[in-house]
Amino acid sequence: MIILVILASVFFHFNYSKDSSATKILRIAHPLSDTHPLQKSLEYFARIVEQNSQHELTVEIYPNGQLGSDYQTIEQLQYGIIPMTIVSCGPLESFIPQMQIFGVPYLFRSREHMFKALSGPVGRELLETGLERGLKGLCFFDAGARSFYTSKTPIRSIDDLDGLKIRVMKTSMSIKSVQAMGGSPAPIDYGELYTALQQGVVDGAENNPPSFYTSMHYEICKYYTLDEHFRIPDILLISKLRWNRLSQEEQKIIADAAQQCSAYQQKVWAEFEEFSMEKLKSSGVEIISVNKMPFVQRVQPIWNQFTGTEIGTWVHRIQEIQ
Structure with missing residues (x-):
């Protein structure tokens, strides 16, 4: 734990200069390959954030588990070592007990039912359940059935x-x-x-x-x-420590980009899911x-x-x- 705290302080110093004009770097870790539709969706998120912040915010994406496993990256978020990650809500239940809800089999009747739930009050409340544990949810991504x-x-x-x-x-x-x-x-x-x-x-x-x-x-x-x-959807998380160091304007840019990215990802996922099924059959x-x-x-x-x-x-x- 001491090592994590020391690393967190080093990362804060490196990424957030006292010079207000300095670019803030948002690193996003995920476990999937750089050919997975999730990577394409995160690249879309990065473009929106950088464009809307006039490049005062820069997003760097680390696929293939380069920065650790799901559990390791979640822990690093809690200490502010990594700003952001995307993980399945499955392993997240070890950190946020309320995420067990997604492990209830046959909870959702269809993809449409799931996103109707996640885009309403239920979803918004679930995104906030990790705050006490240093994790803020920004949006959900489709991960199929x-x-x-x-x-x-x-x-x-x-x-x-x-x-x-x-x-x-x-x-x-x-x-x-x-x-x-x-x-x-x-x-x-x-x-x-x-x-x-x-x-x-x-x-x-x-x-x-x-x-x-x-x-x-x-x-x-x-x-x-x-x-x-x-x-079981995926979730885009940001470290609460990192979130609190952003200005209200920067928070809004990231939150808005996350919602746009979620809608984009659902389309990309549906297309790749159809492609994958055809490839499996062939x-x-x-x-x-x-x-x-x-x-x-x-x-x-x-x-x-x-x-x-x-x-x-x-x-x-x-x-x-x-």
């Missing part, structure tokens, strides 16, 4: 999932959900997953179409079951449609455990949105 893909055993019904070892994110909600559906969850680091699939350490994994395609996991897994159990992956109701029924105990809790209240509010 997560579905199962397997190497040898196709999942054509809920019973086919029984006993299969499935790689999941290192979150309690991901582990509980796969367990509830009958699978054996294996929280392996994403960077180790290709080898784990190749060596048969796991039978499969779960993710959205673009990630399944760009990871090249389709070279091993030839079955993709569209059960769409999770819709690569010999069997796309399997299933009856989702048995999957939904298996995870009802997870819904029930939140009855009478804060997460249960969030669930109820989201379900009420038509």
Whole structure:
């Protein structure tokens, strides 16, 4: 912790000169490749910020986990070492308990339902839940629906999932959900997953179409079951320490650019998702449609455990949105 504090003070001194005319550098870290649609969206965000600030604010993007894993970059934001990051709301539940809401399986009925919720009071309130932990949410990004893909055993019904070892994110909600559906969850680091699939350490994994395609996991897994159990958005975060050092005008520029970027990213994502599905099909992956109701029924105990809790209240509010 002492090292982090020292590093934070060094970064503050380096990035924010006492000379008010000095350019302020906003570094954004993310774990995905520089060919992922997220990178394209962040480049759009950077252009807006730099243009609207007359280049008094400069955005530098660091893809491929150059500045650390999701957990490491979140911690660095809390101490102001890195100004900004984009992470999945999945691992964020370890820092902001309210983010567990996104790990409730089958929470959203569709992409449209999700963004109707996230663009309204529910979404705005969720973006503020990290302030006490040094994290300010700026906007949500589409990360599609997560579905199962397997190497040898196709999942054509809920019973086919029984006993299969499935790689999941290192979150309690991901582990509980796969367990509830009958699978054996294996929280392996994403960077180790290709080898784990190749060596048969796991039978499969779960993710959205673009990630399944760009990871090249389709070279091993030839079955993709569209059960769409999770819709976990990504979130653009800024360090509260860094945010408070910006002028009100600079804060408005960044906040407005984030909202424009979110709308742009949703379009870019939809296009790349369609492209990814076509590529998966042409690569010999069997796309399997299933009856989702048995999957939904298996995870009802997870819904029930939140009855009478804060997460249960969030669930109820989201379900009420038509």
